[in-house]
Amino acid sequence: MLRHLGGGVNLPFELAPSGLRVGDERVVAFLTTLSRKLLALGRRYPELASLGFFLRRAEIERQLSQLDGLRRPCGVVFHVPPANVDTVFVYSWALSALAGNTNVVRISPRAGAAARAILDVWHSIEDAVLARTQHFVTYDRDDELTAALSEAADLRVLWGGDNSVRALRRFPLAPHARDLTFPDRSSFAIVSVEGWRRATEAERRAAVEGFFNDAYWFDQAACSSPRGVFWVGDEDVSAEFRALLVAVAAEKKHVTEPAMAVRKRVSAYGAAADGHVSRIHLDSDAVTSLDTTTVLREWLGAGVFTHSRVSTLEEVIPRVVRKDQTVTHFGFSRDELLDFGVRSGVDRVVPFGSALTFSPVWDGFNLLAEFTKLTTVTV
Incomplete structure (x- = not known):
């Protein structure tokens, strides 16, 4: 469920490595079910049809096949998507979940009807592993919460205006962590x-x-x-x-x-x-x-x-x-x-007609690769 946070930094969930692998079948199966349900809502919300098409098993497997080397999850990923495009948070989260990460996605209190419909569908699919490792939260401006979630992250993904990105970068990350930013374009x-x-x-x-x-x-x-x-x-x-x-x-x-x-x-x-x-x-x-x-x-x-x-x-x-x-x-x-x-x-x-079609390569970044780390083994 969408958790409403506030009034302190005691999180109602644990932020730890998920135990999932890159391309974990449990995640693939969940996204496939999510795809089918979103496609059914496409007449009411046309943007959900594009999202559902993106999450088809064939497309997921195609993206996984393009990863090179020995890949492992980054760890904990904190996503701050924009409020003005309801579907961005799902693309960002889905690719990170496919990479095997524990995810925290902050949904704006100003999110629209399509975002709420997506969350309703997400929570209608029961999966204990994803419920434990994938978290959708919402809260008004709360510096303590943002600081705590930033400190816990191995990767922070920031979508939005230049000023929003600058404001969020004020909150320090752990020394090993990094930001992936998508500012004004x-x-x-x-x-x-x-x-x-x-x-x-x-x-x-x-x-x-x-x-x-x-x-x-x-x-x-x-x-x-x-x-x-x-x-x-x-x-x-x-x-x-x-x-x-x-x-x-x-x-x-x-x-x-x-x-x-x-x-x-x-x-x-x-x-x-x-x-x-x-x-x-x-x-x-x-x-x-x-x-x-x-x-x-x-x-x-x-x-x-x-x-x-x-x-x-x-x-x-x-x-x-x-x-x-x-x-x-x-x-x-x-x-x-x-x-x-x-x-x-x-x-x-x-x-024409493809501007809003999301691609795993966005703003020049291969997101699935960015959400993973490489292990090298020399024999």
């Missing part, structure tokens, strides 16, 4: 004008539906959700894209709350006042488009997208910054994307 999309013109009407529609899912599932707050689009080519076809996005948002019955509508207007006009925007398109309640020369990487509100025109993909590369994580794409050749991926330095280049 931003993402954008690239579209080939030639590829867009060459695509059929159905292909364009499917691309925009994928873009909608990438951006709107988590109100554009996920680090991998696009906040802007680079149009690569000499013709401006963004108006057609924007019109399709308005139509898809209406078809999906996307609702823009009044507070969000106000925020979007304020952000858009603020960006224009700062000289970053040449034109504002209030396409619909769901879609606001800003003509700019580059991506505005701060979150401006759900459904605010910058649109920038360049002649070649080469021109995008110097506009990439260290903070950029995921680039979603449409209309480019494989060779173009491989060259862009190597030269730009971004962590992920994926098709």
Whole structure:
């Protein structure tokens, strides 16, 4: 069950090595059952379908097969996932559990309905070993608790904004322990004008539906959700894209709350006042488009997208910054994307509709490998 902690540092569980092995069949079986139950909830919570697919036995075994050397668990792992993306804590925990670790996952008191549904499913699967070694906790800000859990950890996994990561790093780890951090990131999309013109009407529609899912599932707050689009080519076809996005948002019955509508207007006009925007398109309640020369990487509100025109993909590369994580794409050749991926330095280049598809390699880290340690044996 989800334990509510507070009022002292006496934990209601023991933090010790789990006794599990890397790829322990008990964990694999548990995750397989969890996968099946989450897939059944996919119609109600679409993001849970992606999570369930990720936890299938075939995918788990594929990830385990890619580990090299003699691997053993790290020990005790303390996870602090973000509050704004309900499924991240499961990906982080599942890979660490698959590595055989004892895990403590702090769930934000502000976690949403999808997170609660996941926990309900998790606790419906009885397993004494996992109940003893895998712990989901929630508490309001409590420096003593955070300090105690940090001190007990062999690895601390921090997801969230830069300020959150800095604040949590104030709590010391044991001398042998280390942090694995996933701070603020931003993402954008690239579209080939030639590829867009060459695509059929159905292909364009499917691309925009994928873009909608990438951006709107988590109100554009996920680090991998696009906040802007680079149009690569000499013709401006963004108006057609924007019109399709308005139509898809209406078809999906996307609702823009009044507070969000106000925020979007304020952000858009603020960006224009700062000289970053040449034109504002209030396409619909769901879609606001800003003509700019580059991506505005701060979150401006759900459904605010910058649109920038360049002649070649080469021109995008110097506009990439260290903070950029995921680039979603449409209309480019494989060779173009491989060259862009190597030269730009971004962590992920994926098709429209795949921005939120979690990968065990995230922000350039192979998580399953990070959650294990290597033993060397010389004979």
